[in-house]
Amino acid sequence: MGQLPLFPEQASTIAPDVDHLLYFLLAVAVFFTVGIFGAIFYFAVRYRRRSEQELPNPVHGGLTLEILWSVIPFGLTMVMFTWGASIYFTEARPPSDALSLYVVGKQWMWKLEHMEGQREINELHVPLGRAVKLTMTSEDVIHSFFIPAFRMKQDVLPGKYSTLWFKPTKAGKYHLFCAEYCGARHSGMIGWIHVMEPQEYQNWLTGGAAEGSLASAGEKLFEGLACNNCHHPDGSGRCPTLVGLFGKTVQLAGGGMVKADEAYIRESILRPQAKVVAGYQPIMPTFQGLVTEEDVLRLVEYIKSLGTKPEGSATPSGVPVSQGNPAPKGTATKGVPAPKR
Amino acid sequence: MITAALQEREHYLNASYGIKSWLLTKDHKRIGLLYLATITLFFFLGGAFATLIRIELLTPQGDLVSSETYNKLFTMHGVAMVFFFLIPAIPATLGNFFLPLMIGARDLAFPRINLLSWYLLVIGGLLSLYAMLAGGVDTGWTFYTPYSTSYSNTWVIATALGIFVAGFSSILTGLNFIVTVHRMRAPGMTWFRLPLFVWSTYATSVIQVLGTPVLAVTIILLFCERVFHLGIFDPTRGGDPVLFQHLFWFYSHPAVYIMVLPAMGVISELVSVYSRKPVFGYHFVAFASVAIAVLGFLVWGHHLFVSTQSLYAGLVFSFLSYFVAIPSAIKVFNWTATLYKGSISYDTPMLYAFGFIGLFTIGGLTGLFVAALGFDVHVTDTYFVVAHFHYIMVGGTIMAYLGGLHYWWPKMTGRMYPEGWAKLSALVIFLGFNLTFFPQFVLGYLGMPRRYHVYPPEFQVLHVLSTAGASVLAVGYVIPMIYFIWSLRYGKVAGANPWGATGLEWKTASPPPAHNFDETPIVTHEAYDYRAVMGEVEVG
Known part of the structure; x- marks a missing residue:
C-alpha cells in the first residue's frame, strides 16, 4: 500500500502511439462530459419549476440541431476509427528483421524459447532497441499474452499460432500478465519481461546453459x-x-x-x-x-x-539458411540428415 | 376520506386473494409484480457475490477466499446480474406492467404466454441457483471454450441450461410485446403517438426475438461438446474455440441493448414529465431506438480484436461500432435539449434521470475508446472494460430502472414513497457508483487484468477506493428496498396522476382496476401534450 500509480510505464515504440490516441479520446470525452453535465446543471437550475401551474411552451425539435449533433460526433468518431486502425495495423505487422521467439502457454505458466536454445519460464529476456516477434500457442485453453508497459496484448490459442511483436525502448523489468481467464490460477499466470542493454543481453545469451539451438x-x-x-x-x-x-x-x-x-x-x-x-x-x-x-x-x-531452396535441386550441403527468412541468425545448423545411414 | 375510498374501490391487488390467485394470474400487472420479486432476489444475490469480490480485492493477496471460489464468485455475479436481473429488469417488470396501460389495452396479447414466461424465468433461475448451491461454476459468465467444454470441473451444464430456459422467457416476452403493440393500441393511438418507452421496448423485443435463439443454439453446441464430446470448439477434437466467441457475442452484444434500450425509454418518460415538455426530437429519439436495435447486430466482432480474428474483420467491426454511437448520442442530446426552457422539478425519478444521462454519457464515450482498434488491444480484458460496461449496465440500466420504479410506484401500489429518503438514496447511489467504478478506468489503463484473484501490490490503493465505493453503493441499494416496503402500508396515498403526466397509465386509478380502464380510452393527442393534462392535475 502507499503507491498510487496513475499512468503505466511507456517502454515500447507502440506505447507512445497508444497514449497519444488516449489523450485525443480523453479530450473528446472530457469536452462532451463537461458539456452535457454543464448543460444539465445549468438548465436544471435556470428552469427549475417555480410554480405548480407552470406550463412551458412545447418545443418539438429542430432539424438543424439534429443534423449538427449527428454529423459532428460522427466526424470525430471517424478520426478515432482511422487513428485506432492505423495503430492496429502497425501492431499486426512485425518488421522483417525482428528477433524471433516462441511462446507456449499452459495452465498456469508461460514457457519461452529462444532460437539459441535458452528456455525460460515466466521470464523473458530481450534486448533493448530490437524488434522482437513472438510466435505463440497454447497447450490447453485460451490465454492472452499481455505486457501493459508495451501496450501489447494477443490471445494465445490452442491449435493455432498467433503472433505479437514489440520493440522495447527502455531497459527495465515489466509485468507480463495472462489476460484471458484460463482457470483456477489465472491470476498466477504472470511473469516479467526483462529488457536488457544489447551487450548485457549477449552476455546473458551466451552465459546460459543452453543445449544447442x-x-x-x-x-x-x-x-x-x-x-x-x-x-x-x-x-x-x-x-x-x-x-x-x-x-x-x-x-x-x-x-x-x-x-x-x-x-x-x-x-x-x-x-x-x-x-x-x-x-x-x-x-x-x-x-x-x-x-x-x-x-x-x-x-x-x-x-x-533447411532453407527455402527450390525443390528438386541437388542434395543440399552446408547451411541453407535462406534470404528473407527471419529465423535463426547465428543458428548452428548442421545441414540436413543424410538419407539413410 | 380518500383512504377510505381506496380501500373500498376494487383494483388489481384486491380483486382476488390467495397464493393461487397470484401463481395462476393472467393479469399483466400481477405478473409484473411477480417478476419484480424474482429479479429483486437475483439482484441482491448478485450483489452479495459482488460484495465478496470487492472485500477479497481489498488486499493484493488472496486471503478471504481461494482462487477457485473467487472465480466462481465473479462468474455467478455475472450470471445472476446479466441473465436473471438486467435482461428481464425493465422489460419484464415495468414493461409488463405498463406497456398495455400506456397503449390503452386491457392486457398483453397473450396473457397465458406471459405467465409462462415468468415460470420459465423461475425454472431457469432455479436451475442456475441449484448449480450455484451444488458447487458453483467458474467459467466466467462468457463461458469461453475450450475451458468451459473440456477443462472446467464445475457445474457448467446446469448453469447453461438455466440460461437456456430463461432465454425462452425472454423470447416469449418479446413476442408478446411485439404483437401487443401491433394489435392492441387504443383507438387513436397511432405509432407516432406512442410514448417513447413503448418505442424502445418494442425495439428491445425485436432483439429478444431475433437474438436469443442464437444464444440457445450456442448453449446446445456447448452442451454437445461437453457431454457428448463432439468436436465443435475444442481444437484437440477438431473444433475452433474462436467460433464460440463469435456465436456468443452475436447474442451477447445485442443483449447489451436489451439491457439499455428500455432504460433509455424510461429516461425519455422521466425527462419529459419532470420538465413538463414533450421530448425534443420525438421522431429522432424513436428511430434511434430502432437504429440501435438493428446496428447492435452488426458489431459483435469488436469483442474479438485480439482473438486472432482477421485484421480486416477487425477493421469492419470497429467501423460499424462507431455507427451505434450516433443514435446513442442523438438520444443524450435530445434529452438535454428537452430541459431547455422547461419547468424542471427535482423529484426523485428526475434525479435518477440526471444520474443516468451523466453516467451513460461516460459509459458511452468510453465505448468510443474501446471501439478504437489499437487502443482496445491494450485495454481489452482489463478493468477498463469492466468499468466501461458497469457505467452502462449499473450507471445506465440500474439508474433508469430505479428511476422508473420510483416514477411508477404510486401507480403500481397506490402509495407514495418517502421523498426525502428517496432523494438521499439516489445521491448515495450516484456517489457510491462513481467511487466504485471510476478508479477501475485508471486500474485498467495501468494494465490490471480482469478476473484476477491476486494482483500486484501497486494496484492496491485504487482497489481499496473501489471497495469503499462499493460499500457506499450497497447502502444506497438497501435504503429503497426498505422504504418501498414501508410505503406499502404507511406511504401517502397517491392520486391517479401525482406527477401531472400525460400517459394513458395516469388516466386510470392508482392502483389500476384489474381490467385497466373502466372504458376504452380514445387518444386524440400526441404523446407528452401537457396542455391537455394541466387542467386535471391533482396537485400535492
Whole structure:
C-alpha cells in the first residue's frame, strides 16, 4: 500500500502511439462530459419549476440541431476509427528483421524459447532497441499474452499460432500478465519481461546453459522420431522433401494450394491427412500425443533451417539458411540428415 | 376520506386473494409484480457475490477466499446480474406492467404466454441457483471454450441450461410485446403517438426475438461438446474455440441493448414529465431506438480484436461500432435539449434521470475508446472494460430502472414513497457508483487484468477506493428496498396522476382496476401534450 500509480510505464515504440490516441479520446470525452453535465446543471437550475401551474411552451425539435449533433460526433468518431486502425495495423505487422521467439502457454505458466536454445519460464529476456516477434500457442485453453508497459496484448490459442511483436525502448523489468481467464490460477499466470542493454543481453545469451539451438534440438527429434526414414532431403523418399519447403506454396492432392508456414507444418505433423501434398500417398501417421507443442516448435524451426531452396535441386550441403527468412541468425545448423545411414 | 375510498374501490391487488390467485394470474400487472420479486432476489444475490469480490480485492493477496471460489464468485455475479436481473429488469417488470396501460389495452396479447414466461424465468433461475448451491461454476459468465467444454470441473451444464430456459422467457416476452403493440393500441393511438418507452421496448423485443435463439443454439453446441464430446470448439477434437466467441457475442452484444434500450425509454418518460415538455426530437429519439436495435447486430466482432480474428474483420467491426454511437448520442442530446426552457422539478425519478444521462454519457464515450482498434488491444480484458460496461449496465440500466420504479410506484401500489429518503438514496447511489467504478478506468489503463484473484501490490490503493465505493453503493441499494416496503402500508396515498403526466397509465386509478380502464380510452393527442393534462392535475 502507499503507491498510487496513475499512468503505466511507456517502454515500447507502440506505447507512445497508444497514449497519444488516449489523450485525443480523453479530450473528446472530457469536452462532451463537461458539456452535457454543464448543460444539465445549468438548465436544471435556470428552469427549475417555480410554480405548480407552470406550463412551458412545447418545443418539438429542430432539424438543424439534429443534423449538427449527428454529423459532428460522427466526424470525430471517424478520426478515432482511422487513428485506432492505423495503430492496429502497425501492431499486426512485425518488421522483417525482428528477433524471433516462441511462446507456449499452459495452465498456469508461460514457457519461452529462444532460437539459441535458452528456455525460460515466466521470464523473458530481450534486448533493448530490437524488434522482437513472438510466435505463440497454447497447450490447453485460451490465454492472452499481455505486457501493459508495451501496450501489447494477443490471445494465445490452442491449435493455432498467433503472433505479437514489440520493440522495447527502455531497459527495465515489466509485468507480463495472462489476460484471458484460463482457470483456477489465472491470476498466477504472470511473469516479467526483462529488457536488457544489447551487450548485457549477449552476455546473458551466451552465459546460459543452453543445449544447442532450437533447430538442432529439432534435428535430433527429426531423427529420433524417424521422420528421415521417409522425408529424404533429395525427394527420393516416400514423402516429399522438406528442404526448401518453408515459405513455399505447396500443391495439394485433390487441388488447392497452401503456403508452407508454421501453421501448415504444425498441422501436417499433428493431422497429416488434412493437407496431403500432390503426388504423394496419405501414409504419414499422426504425431498427436507423441510430441508436445514445444517439440512441434523445434521441428518447425528445424524445417525452417533447411532453407527455402527450390525443390528438386541437388542434395543440399552446408547451411541453407535462406534470404528473407527471419529465423535463426547465428543458428548452428548442421545441414540436413543424410538419407539413410 | 380518500383512504377510505381506496380501500373500498376494487383494483388489481384486491380483486382476488390467495397464493393461487397470484401463481395462476393472467393479469399483466400481477405478473409484473411477480417478476419484480424474482429479479429483486437475483439482484441482491448478485450483489452479495459482488460484495465478496470487492472485500477479497481489498488486499493484493488472496486471503478471504481461494482462487477457485473467487472465480466462481465473479462468474455467478455475472450470471445472476446479466441473465436473471438486467435482461428481464425493465422489460419484464415495468414493461409488463405498463406497456398495455400506456397503449390503452386491457392486457398483453397473450396473457397465458406471459405467465409462462415468468415460470420459465423461475425454472431457469432455479436451475442456475441449484448449480450455484451444488458447487458453483467458474467459467466466467462468457463461458469461453475450450475451458468451459473440456477443462472446467464445475457445474457448467446446469448453469447453461438455466440460461437456456430463461432465454425462452425472454423470447416469449418479446413476442408478446411485439404483437401487443401491433394489435392492441387504443383507438387513436397511432405509432407516432406512442410514448417513447413503448418505442424502445418494442425495439428491445425485436432483439429478444431475433437474438436469443442464437444464444440457445450456442448453449446446445456447448452442451454437445461437453457431454457428448463432439468436436465443435475444442481444437484437440477438431473444433475452433474462436467460433464460440463469435456465436456468443452475436447474442451477447445485442443483449447489451436489451439491457439499455428500455432504460433509455424510461429516461425519455422521466425527462419529459419532470420538465413538463414533450421530448425534443420525438421522431429522432424513436428511430434511434430502432437504429440501435438493428446496428447492435452488426458489431459483435469488436469483442474479438485480439482473438486472432482477421485484421480486416477487425477493421469492419470497429467501423460499424462507431455507427451505434450516433443514435446513442442523438438520444443524450435530445434529452438535454428537452430541459431547455422547461419547468424542471427535482423529484426523485428526475434525479435518477440526471444520474443516468451523466453516467451513460461516460459509459458511452468510453465505448468510443474501446471501439478504437489499437487502443482496445491494450485495454481489452482489463478493468477498463469492466468499468466501461458497469457505467452502462449499473450507471445506465440500474439508474433508469430505479428511476422508473420510483416514477411508477404510486401507480403500481397506490402509495407514495418517502421523498426525502428517496432523494438521499439516489445521491448515495450516484456517489457510491462513481467511487466504485471510476478508479477501475485508471486500474485498467495501468494494465490490471480482469478476473484476477491476486494482483500486484501497486494496484492496491485504487482497489481499496473501489471497495469503499462499493460499500457506499450497497447502502444506497438497501435504503429503497426498505422504504418501498414501508410505503406499502404507511406511504401517502397517491392520486391517479401525482406527477401531472400525460400517459394513458395516469388516466386510470392508482392502483389500476384489474381490467385497466373502466372504458376504452380514445387518444386524440400526441404523446407528452401537457396542455391537455394541466387542467386535471391533482396537485400535492
